[in-house]
Amino acid sequence: MIIGFHEKKEKRLLTLSFYVAGLFVFVALGFALITHSGAILFDGIYSLIAFFMALLTLKVANLVQMPDDDRFHFGYTAIEPTLNLFKSLIIIATCLYAVVGSITSLLTGGNSAEYGLAMIYGAIATIGCFAISAYMKHQSSSLRSDLVGVDARTWFVDGVLSVSILLGFALAYFIEQTRFSAYAPLVDPILLILLGTAILPIPGKIMLDSLKEVINKAPPxxxxxxxxxxxxxxxxxxxxxxxxxxxxxxxxxxxxxxxxxxxxxxxxxxxxxxxxxxxxxxxxxxxxxxxxxxxxxxxxxxxxxx
Missing domain, CATH: 3.30.70.1350 (Cation efflux protein, cytoplasmic domain)
Incomplete structure (x- = not known):
């Protein structure tokens, strides 16, 4: 049976997400090299993961439109929650890795960064991530697509990361102008620890919801x-x-x-x-x-x- 709904609109949204994720990878990694910021590097790695996940999501979006066949008697829609489960696990692993690395950095004296440039990146990334998240959420309201819904939440998480980077480096920039400037290098790893732990509930919920579908659990x-x-x-x-x-x-x-x-x-x-x-x-x-x-x-x- 062919799934009949706005598949062209879904693919258009996912393609947009793919190209924007690719753009953010270059922007984030470029700023990370210039500013020497671990938080921006983490944001860039997150964007890189989002880029490859968007590529995989596009492939899955094509598969779930296909009718059932001799290999998949109930169609390909079960691949959708499986992909979302995989996405959430990758994000959780990335967050935990960042938190552990930041704790190590904190214990060795922190990490200095170019806070002025970092704030510019934070402003650009915050506006971009929240804009694409809001656009995808609004456009997906008429779609039966968990792929687009999870993608919108993924961009929202990236937006939370970016706004936190902006606020954190604004604080570090201010501290650097005071007699407490020796403590400014601690802001970057502390910020990354807070970011990594704060966003874990979002991919955690995606993981649990997707797992329920993978194991065929009944809805509430x-x-x-x-x-x-x-x-x-x-x-x-x-x-x-x-x-x-x-x-x-x-x-x-x-x-x-x-x-x-x-x-x-x-x-x-x-x-x-x-x-x-x-x-x-x-x-x-x-x-x-x-x-x-x-x-x-x-x-x-x-x-x-x-």
Whole structure:
């Protein structure tokens, strides 16, 4: 089954993210060499990771549009949360590495930097990262794309890094003008420690959400209850004793397996009548939420739904 939604818009957003990430790599690494700042170097490495992840994301965006085949009977959408899980783990590892390196730097006296130039970089990077994050978040509001959503959050994390760099180096620049200038080199590693630990919850949440999809965990009960209520509204003309619903989210798809346990009054003359019920039910559900994919089974013995 082909996934029908705004795939061109998704690819356009991801391509934009790819090129902007590439630009930020050159800008960040260039400023890191000039200013000798570990915090800017960390930001540049983060941008480099974002660049390669954007390249991989574009490939995955093409894959998830493909129909199911002999190799992937349920399509390629499961690759989406797998990629997001991988992204989050890379970001977490980068943050932890930066924190450990900064602690070592702090214990050896800190790291001096060109704070004036570092502030210029912080201003440019802050505006750029938050702008691209806000743009992608706004443009993705009509898309069923976790890839774009995670990319927007990744840029937001980069923006937090950049604004922290700006504020930190503004503080260091001020300290350098005072009699406490000997403490200015401590700002860079302290800033990096604070940055690395502060942003960990964001990739941590992405990791947990993606892991739930990878292992096929059901959505929260509040979500499943709404889906079940809507489903039963589409079955008002069907005499049944009970409806057993199993739900799993795989990337942009919400898969629903429905066992309708019919009662004694349920009767059909042909299989086509069952098909009509299935078609009507799925059409109503997909009109409510286009991400839904359904399989509906009619049974009499409740044990078969266990």
């Amino acid at each position: 009960e509040a979500v499943t209850a709404v889906i079940e209520k809507k489903l039963k509204q589409t079955l008002v003309a069907v005499p049944y004793e009970h409806v057993e619903v199993r739900i799993s989210k795989r990337g942009r798809d919400l898969y629903i397996l429905v066992h309708i346990i019919v009662d004694e009054s349920f009767s059909v003359a042909t299989i086509s009548e069952l098909d009509d019920i299935r078609i009507s039910c799925e059409a109503a559900m997909r009109e409510w939420d286009p991400s839904i994919i359904m399989d509906i089974l009619f049974i009499k013995d409740a044990r078969l739904a266990g």
